[in-house]
Amino acid sequence: MKYSIIISFLLLTVCLTAFGQEKQSRKSKNPNSAAAEKGLIKVSVMYPFAEGKTFNMEYYETKHMPMVAGFLGSNLVKYTIEKGLASGIPNQPLPYMAVGTFYVKSLDEYQAAIAPNRDAIRADFANYTNVAPVILVSEVVR
Structure with missing residues (x-):
């Protein structure tokens, strides 16, 4: 149970980080x-x-x-x-x-x-x- 919570948290962190990078890369491609x-x-x-x-x-x-x-x-x-x-x-x-x-x-x-x-x-x-x-x-x- 403890490990599944940690794994879920890590997956969420990875997803949010990836989303932030994608959002940032899209922004830099078309700033307007x-x-x-x-x-x-x-x-x-x-x-x-x-x-x-x-x-x-x-x-x-x-x-x-x-x-x-x-x-x-x-x-x-x-x-x-x-x-x-x-x-x-x-x-x-x-x-x-x-x-x-x-x-x-x-x-x-x-x-x-x-x-x-x-x-x-x-x-x-x-x-x-x-x-x-x-x-x-x-x-x-x-």
Whole structure:
């Protein structure tokens, strides 16, 4: 038990160190990337992992996200799609199966674009998942 805790701590330390080095190397390659995103609105749509829940990544990537992106028009700067692989803590369950993120210029324009399309967006959930997403709207500060 004592050794497994020590090994877990060492693995976490190695992962955090590696992440810090990757983050630093990306920063040095493109020092303006953070400045270019500062002030944008970030809409994160997170799909929690749970036993028996499903997620069709191909449909999400090729149909759902492009549909929503189309609703956002010129307000959309970019969007990303992430597939969950593991928890940040070894031997812990995966927190999210997937995360879709939209970066937009204006929260008001985002809400105005989504409101009339909300029912179509929600109806499409059944085509790729049986999970209710958690949505976080935030502002990029760095």
